[in-house]
Amino acid sequence: xxxxxxxxxxxxxxxxxxxxxxxxxxxxxxxxxxxxxxxxxxxxxxxxxxxxxxxxxxxxxxxxxxxxxxxxxxxxxxxxxxxxxxxxxxxxxxxxxxxxxxxxxxxxxxxxxxxxxxxxxxxxxxxxxxxxxxxxxxxxxxxxxxxxxxxxxxxxxxxxxxxxxxxxxxxxxxxxxxxxxxxxxxxxxxxxxxxxxxxxxxxxxxxxxxxxxxxxxxxxxxxxxxxxxxx
Amino acid sequence: xxxxxxxxxxxxxxxxxxxxxxxxxxxxxxxxxxxxxxxxxxxxxxxxxxxxxxxxxxxxxxxxxxxxxxxxxxxxxxxxxxxxxxxxxxxxxxxxxxxxxxxxxxxxxxxxxxxxxxxxxxxxxxxxxxxxxxxxxxxxxxxxxxxxxxxxxxxxxxxxxxxxxxxxxxxxxxxxxxxxxxxxxxxxxxxxxxxxxxxxxxxxxxxxxxxxxxxxxxxxxxxxxxxxxxxxxxxxxxxxxxxxxxxxxxxxxxxx
Amino acid sequence: xxxxxxxxxxxxxxxxxxxxxxxxxxxxxxxxxxxxxxxxxxxxxxxxxxxxxxxxxxxxxxxxxxxxxxxxxxxxxxxxxxxxxxxxxxxxxxxxxxxxxxxxxxxxxxxxxxxxxxxxxxxxxxxxxxxxxxxxxxxxxxxxxxxxxxxxxxxxxxxxxxxxxxxxxxxxxxxxxxxxxxxxxxxxxxxxxxxxxxxxxxxxxxxxxxxxxxxxxxxxxxxxxxxxxxxxxxxxxxxxxxxxxxxxxxxxxxxxx
Numbered sequence: 001x002x003x004x005x006x007x008x009x010x011x012x013x014x015x016x017x018x019x020x021x022x023x024x025x026x027x028x029x030x031x032x033x034x035x036x037x038x039x040x041x042x043x044x045x046x047x048x049x050x051x052x053x054x055x056x057x058x059x060x061x062x063x064x065x066x067x068x069x070x071x072x073x074x075x076x077x078x079x080x081x082x083x084x085x086x087x088x089x090x091x092x093x094x095x096x097x098x099x100x101x102x103x104x105x106x107x108x109x110x111x112x113x114x115x116x117x118x119x120x121x122x123x124x125x126x127x128x129x130x131x132x133x134x135x136x137x138x139x140x141x142x143x144x145x146x147x148x149x150x151x152x153x154x155x156x157x158x159x160x161x162x163x164x165x166x167x168x169x170x171x172x173x174x175x176x177x178x179x180x181x182x183x184x185x186x187x188x189x190x191x192x193x194x195x196x197x198x199x200x201x202x203x204x205x206x207x208x209x210x211x212x213x214x215x216x217x218x219x220x221x222x223x224x225x226x227x228x229x230x231x
Numbered sequence: 232x233x234x235x236x237x238x239x240x241x242x243x244x245x246x247x248x249x250x251x252x253x254x255x256x257x258x259x260x261x262x263x264x265x266x267x268x269x270x271x272x273x274x275x276x277x278x279x280x281x282x283x284x285x286x287x288x289x290x291x292x293x294x295x296x297x298x299x300x301x302x303x304x305x306x307x308x309x310x311x312x313x314x315x316x317x318x319x320x321x322x323x324x325x326x327x328x329x330x331x332x333x334x335x336x337x338x339x340x341x342x343x344x345x346x347x348x349x350x351x352x353x354x355x356x357x358x359x360x361x362x363x364x365x366x367x368x369x370x371x372x373x374x375x376x377x378x379x380x381x382x383x384x385x386x387x388x389x390x391x392x393x394x395x396x397x398x399x400x401x402x403x404x405x406x407x408x409x410x411x412x413x414x415x416x417x418x419x420x421x422x423x424x425x426x427x428x429x430x431x432x433x434x435x436x437x438x439x440x441x442x443x444x445x446x447x448x449x450x451x452x453x454x455x456x457x458x459x460x461x462x463x464x465x466x467x468x469x470x471x472x473x474x475x476x477x478x479x480x481x482x483x484x485x486x487x
Numbered sequence: 488x489x490x491x492x493x494x495x496x497x498x499x500x501x502x503x504x505x506x507x508x509x510x511x512x513x514x515x516x517x518x519x520x521x522x523x524x525x526x527x528x529x530x531x532x533x534x535x536x537x538x539x540x541x542x543x544x545x546x547x548x549x550x551x552x553x554x555x556x557x558x559x560x561x562x563x564x565x566x567x568x569x570x571x572x573x574x575x576x577x578x579x580x581x582x583x584x585x586x587x588x589x590x591x592x593x594x595x596x597x598x599x600x601x602x603x604x605x606x607x608x609x610x611x612x613x614x615x616x617x618x619x620x621x622x623x624x625x626x627x628x629x630x631x632x633x634x635x636x637x638x639x640x641x642x643x644x645x646x647x648x649x650x651x652x653x654x655x656x657x658x659x660x661x662x663x664x665x666x667x668x669x670x671x672x673x674x675x676x677x678x679x680x681x682x683x684x685x686x687x688x689x690x691x692x693x694x695x696x697x698x699x700x701x702x703x704x705x706x707x708x709x710x711x712x713x714x715x716x717x718x719x720x721x722x723x724x725x726x727x728x729x730x731x732x733x734x735x736x737x738x739x740x741x742x743x744x
Contacts, residue, residue: 016371016474017455054604055744067515078516078607088598090531090603092538097531104527105606107519128539145602149516300740357690364687367677375744377673378739381687384669387733388691395694395722399701 003066004019005030005153005186006051010060012045020046022210024060028203030152031184033216035197037226038207045085047207048155050189052082065153078106079148081146081154082174087138088145091131095122095141098130099148106149116144121170135162140171147174154187160196194226247377247431254421254428262421271335276422278328279435280429281321286389288318288433293386296379301442308375309473313380313440315361316472317433322355350396357385366471375473448475492669512627516607521615527617529623535593536624543624544590546582550632553578554639565642572599572704575636579625579656580663582632584685586624589668591675597616604742616669618731622664629656631657643708652706655715658723661672662730666691669734674740683733691730 006028014020023041038042049055051064054072062068067075081086089098099113117123120140130138134155139162146154154175158169177200178185191197198204206214206223206229214221215228258276265272292314299307329348330340343349365383368374414422536542557574558564566574594600603613633656637645645652666688674684702719 017451038512049744052605054601074518074607079603080605081633082601082605084598084601086598086601088602090593090597091592092535093531097534101531102528102602102606103601104530105519105524105608107516107607109525148605264711294730300737352689353693357687360683360686360690362501363679364673364683367679367683369678370744373676376740376743377676380669380673380740384733384739387729388694391726391729392694395697395726398718398722399697 003030004028004063005065006034006188007034007063008060009062009213010148011050012059013043013050013055013057019210021050024207024210024212026205028188031178031181032187032202033187033189033200034203035201036188036190036205036207037192037197037205037214037229039230041209042207042229043210044207045124045157046210047159048082048084048188048190049079052155053077054082076153078149079151080131081140081141081149081151081156082143083146083154083156083159083175085157087142089130089138092129094127094129095133095144096126098141099144100113102145105150105210107202108149112148116147116174119147119170119174120144121167127172136164136167137212139163143175145173150183152183152185153211154185154189156187156189158190158192194223198223198226240435241444243431243438247428248433249422250428250431254425257421257424259404263415264417264419268336271332274328274332274335276425277429278325278332278419279422280426281325282347283322283426284429284433285318285477286351286362287323288314288321289389290386292318293382296382296386299375299379300383300479304463305372305375305473305475309441309444309475310437311379312365312473313437313444315382317357317437317440319361320349320397321360321433322358322431325351326355346399350393353396354385354389356452357388361385362471365473366469369469371474378473413463420481444472445475505554519606519608521612524606524612525616525619528603529620530559534614534622542586543620543627546628547584547631549559549585549640550578550582550628551635553581554636555631558640559601560646563640566640567642567708569700569704571636571641571701571707574640575633575703576659578636579629579632579659580689580692580696582628582657583625583663583667586621587626587671587688588674588681588684590621590667590671591641592680595675600742601717610739610742611735613742614735617672618664618668618734621667622660625660626657627661641707645706648716649705651715652703655699655706655720658702658720658727659695661708662695662723664694665727665731665734669730669738669741674736675743694726695723698726 004027006026008024008026011021011024011026013021024047025045027035036047037125037212038044046055050057050062050069053064053076054070056070060226065076065079067073069076089095090101093101096113096117099117100110102108103110103113114123120143122137122140122144125133125137133141139159145157146156149176156175159171159175162169173179175187177187187200189197189200198221200217201218201221204214204216204218204226205212206226208229216225254276258273262273262276264270288333292311295307295311295314299305316372329351333342333345333348334340341348361378361381368377444451554574557566561570561574563570594603604610621734633645633652670684670688670691674680674687677683698719702715702723705713705715
């Protein structure tokens with residue numbers, strides 16, 4: 001049996017008196033893909049930020065890639081690729097400059113920068129400042145950034161926002177399911193697209209007002225159960 | 232949650248009132264009139280203790296802030312807040328009594344060549360930004376953490392600032408009243424009793440505020456439970472004061 | 488990490504090399520050395536500053552304009568001694584506030600903090616990098632502002648006093664950089680960030696103004712010309728040390744959430 005890449009038990013996180021997450025439990029095997037559904041404000045982004053070590057959990061146990069959060073968060077840093085609402089890129093810098101900066105922070109060589117630039121199909125515009133690029137282009141650079149260190153865990157908050165279908169296809173080698181069984185890629189994806197999300201998922205988590213409303217294997221989950229979450 | 236919070240408050244209050252009464256009696260009936268300044272000099276028994284106690288309160292607030300950053304226990308932030316907040320109130324008293332004294336003895340409401348007074352003003356101006364800083368940060372945890380960083384920095388600033396200002400001021404005025412060592416006996420005794428009275432007053436007021444804050448947190452928690460916990464929208468009023476969120480027994484996840 | 492290569496390739500198959508790679512992927516990544524991180528951060532700061540020209544040119548222009556304002560406000564063609572030192576230090580500090588206010592804006596607004604927190608780096612590297620950046624801004628800006636001051640307002644020529652003045656300015660810059668980094672990081676994540684920064688920083692700068700102005704006033708002629716008194720240099724040195732350490736120790740608490 002493969003070990004768990006993400007184990008969460010009874011996770012709670014509040015902002016002041018507002019409960020953003022309450023009693024959330026997840027168990028995700030290495031190499032598996034969990035797709036998280038839920039209406040705006042259900043806690044998806046908070047969950048992803050907790051898993052990325054960007055927010056401290058307030059209660060419960062969180063173990064990511066074998067590291068207990070928040071005490072041992074340093075052990076998982078650099079092994080998690082994160083795509084949030086913000087691209088985490090500097091608008092005044094070019095894609096290449098941005099990625100080189102991130103490569104240095106991640107301890108990755110510049111040759112890898114050129115590799116991911118090519119992989120996201122942005123070589124031609126790698127020398128223009130980011131602010132002059134379209135949102136879809138920026139999203140591609142954000143994907144390249146998250147994939148720089150080829151992390152074993154990807155936390156993706158609506159990764160396909162602003163991307164055309166061809167681009168989604170293009171990015172699969174970087175953030176899709178790993179093609180190499182020896183290097184499994186575990187993924188947690190937040191999505192609003194029931195059909196597309198289900199197609200990618202091994203397991204489905206439905207959040208509503210910070211609590212788990214649905215948790216089941218993707219194979220036995222229907223799209224209507226997911227649309228029900230948004231009602 | 233904290234059933235013991237009002238404990239000792241009654242004893243403390245009585246001790247404060249008693250010491251203050253004794254102090255006032257000593258000031259008016261025991262301590263001799265100062266030769267040069269006459270009756271006005273008696274403001275010294277209020278002004279200097281106020282200044283000392285509020286400065287000590289600022290520094291204690293910084294120490295509590297260190298405890299907060301180390302433990303992440305929001306009760307330390309609450310204590311730090313109350314200490315600084317109360318010191319600010321005592322600080323207003325210090326500046327007003329200081330001005331009156333300056334006007335009486337030197338004829339001006341403000342004098343720049345009294346280093347202690349000037350340093351005090353600078354410290355006061357720094358701490359005045361404590362509340363606006365808290366108020367400008369919405370997330371309560373971040374507010375508490377940033378406030379603690381401020382409180383520690385400002386706490387270290389207090390002695391440093393006194394050194395710098397003290398150095399910068401030529402010793403124009405003879406500092407007869409600077410320390411207790413050169414005070415005549417009855418004056419020193421009166422001063423010490425007044426200092427104790429003001430320190431007790433400070434402690435009592437802090438304790439009252441802490442007790443009230445905890446009681447309010449408990450009431451809010453109970454009300455939340457009664458009204459079905461999560462259905463009720465959380466209070467959205469912004470506040471500069473820290474808030475204890477009662478129903479989280481394991482805040483911080485139980486690490487050491 | 489060269490192990491990360493090959494991610495874009497197709498199925499490599501379960502070669503024996505694969506298990507090795509997997510072990511590498513599961514092991515904690517080695518932390519990037521602090522100096523490398525500081526270098527990467529400063530390089531990025533420099534690139535952004537060169538691209539936007541937001542801080543140093545604004546600070547320099549501000550100081551020039553302020554000298555002109557002082558000329559009219561004081562109705563003096565030349566100043567010396569205490570007055571000269573006061574004008575110089577007030578101008579420098581207010582210009583530093585401009586730089587401080589901009590120091591973290593791009594990181595707060597464009598996710599630089601998050602990116603930094605996700606990386607296997609030492610948290611204090613950001614404090615060091617930002618403080619060194621601000622220090623560099625201050626030095627470059629003073630290369631413009633101080634000669635301009637000598638040209639526009641200062642009565643006695645700077646000449647032989649220049650080495651002493653540079654020393655005093657550097658002592659001041661270190662303290663301003665430490666406090667500016669700490670306060671800038673606090674203020675940038677508050678509402679009214681442009682307001683709170685100066686309000687917090689100015690009182691904190693007072694001991695530096697005292698030390699800096701008193702130390703440099705004998706360099707500007709006037710009544711008691713001579714070398715700066717040691718006690719002012721000591722005051723400034725103590726300030727730099729205390730607040731440098733405090734900023735270093737407390738900075739990481741401003742980063743996490």
